[in-house]
Amino acid sequence: MICELDLNLCWWFFCGCAFGSPDTKIDWDAYMSQVTGFLAGERNYAEIHGDTGPLVYPAGFLYIYSGIQYITGGAVFPAQILFGVLYVINLGLVLLIYIRAQAVPWWALSLLCLSKRIHSIFVLRLFNDCVATTLMHASVALMQQQHWHLALTVFSAAVSVKMNVLLLAPPVLLLLLKSLTVWGVLTSLGCAAILQVLVGMPFLLTYPMEYFSRAFNLGRVFIHFWSVNFKFVPEDFFISKPFALSLLILHLGFLFVFAQYKWCRHEGGILRACGPQNVREEPKKSDLNVVDKFLRSVQSLSANHILTVVFTGNFIGIVFARSLHYQFYSWYFYSLPFLLWKTTFPTPVRLAIFFGTELCWNVYPSTPVSSVALLLCHVSLLAGLWFAPSEYPYVDRTKEIKKS
Template identity: 40%
Template structure:
């Protein structure tokens, strides 16, 4: 029973929660997230990213409600213990001053035991954790911009903005990895905390393939070496710290999607809905190729780095219009330029009686017509070639027959 650790169960629930977050199912995702926390405290490493995702998507009031749901689950599950000895339960459940056994550490074996258990070392790790957490939160969420945006309308209740699944998954996994790198200790079973995310994080970086494979092998070597050695722990820590720094410095647009902060999203949404007369309706008519009736009352629901999401109340659906080669949009100024050009193109197209669907259909029809004409022109040549081939075969047969007859006559 000693080896039946609960880390795997907690992470199973956590990854189900991440799936729900990626599908914008925030309420049920928070339920599973809280259940995972009730099993293992390490799940809280994902919490900073989740908090900012909720703020950007849902605003202050909905975020507060979802956090209340998480807290209510914790109280309900711990009620039998809280009822009899609430202080003992809280103190032991959230004992952040606990000292771990040096004999089981995988990541700090190269230190002496006195340093490993010292309060100064624990404080140093905490400072490193907070430092990198703030750096990466600001990289992903533009902390000041997000807070300013939600404080513009702090008590507004609106439908959640959709957030790209890549953004959700990447930010959650990176925040967890920060906690792993600066963890006071990693036991062998703690590998379950981050191993399933490691390939994803490596392929989010711009490291060469050989270095990505080396990072995976170094982690495997460290967690498959028992007891851990100075070499295995040094390799593990240097590899993971190097990957963490690489993730922060990485600028590849197809790996780390640049975040359009919440303030810019709100301003760009207001730009189309309030400053551009009939703008959302024109976008729906031209790029969405919907009918006049369906486009009535269209409004921009949200804007992210790659697309404008239109709300069509008549259909009770949303319509996504991508920025195409103009994306990703990573700032308000550039976003205004892209949207202005899209609205200009939509207006000109509608005045000419065109929509994107019609243009694509015409291009398709032209291609098919051109293909038909080319085939029609090639057909006479094929027939001529066939006739010439037939004449050649007939001539060859005649010559062969004549030669055979001559040989027969000579023999006689």
């Protein structure tokens, strides 16, 4: 009933956005130009361009948007209908992972379909962020089911559409180390690597350096005007290396602190959580069968803990990202209700942070005031997550063994 309510709400919002607003495409023509060049046989990333500049996305983007071009004929309106369906699919995945985590009251799930900016990003503007976000949520849903090899494959597919998904890489690696044996970790990462090789094969065999330098460029400097965050920072300092390095150090530092003292608190720190000396509470049974003994070597993480680590790790990356463009809101919007209800804030404060964040993302163009307000919302949420109690990370297998 909850899912039906939210899906009905999202459908009405989708209809209002798709058919009640003018065409506001931004990158669509550039996407179609890049796809056309690829389909014409061009395999040199340095020679594939669009209206907004050179192609800067991995090859999965080209395959998916080639399919979209084939289905829609390159027309905007059919593509908006297609992305409306994608919006509903993504929302269904998000509701699934929320319900599994059982950490948010049912009424708060309606917040997931109340963002005007998200509707615009998905249904009107047709950004590839929408495809990457949907694949990322599908990967998280598979992680909650302990299907790590398939989850890492889907995660790699999301990365092949847009590289921002790599913000989840550190927390996902931590979950792998906590959940699987060394062999399991290596084979899971192998699945992700193989998919990247297969996706990029036409370009790796022809112009490999051009592919790597364009599709996985970690040194891109975004235009100050389009930044939603840090607009209050002077442009000269905004594009400087010291500012970028400072944010990177803060990003990595907060990831380590959260991993050491929050995500691995029960085990006694990162080394104990990921090493063979990992100690956790387990049923003391001497008559376990062979299957039980095998399962004990694969630590089953709770759906709530998986979502906490993935969403919090991604959010830390958002807080310390040098530049957030408007479409980047889709990277973390769907995690906000979950993260807010992980804190001990009163409900009015949670809602104030949620709608304050939404308001900042709807200020166009962004201003120093809106950027400061967004930073305050981010920092407040991050502080709330730090002082929130840490959940028990593992599935209680006592009941499972008693049943057997």
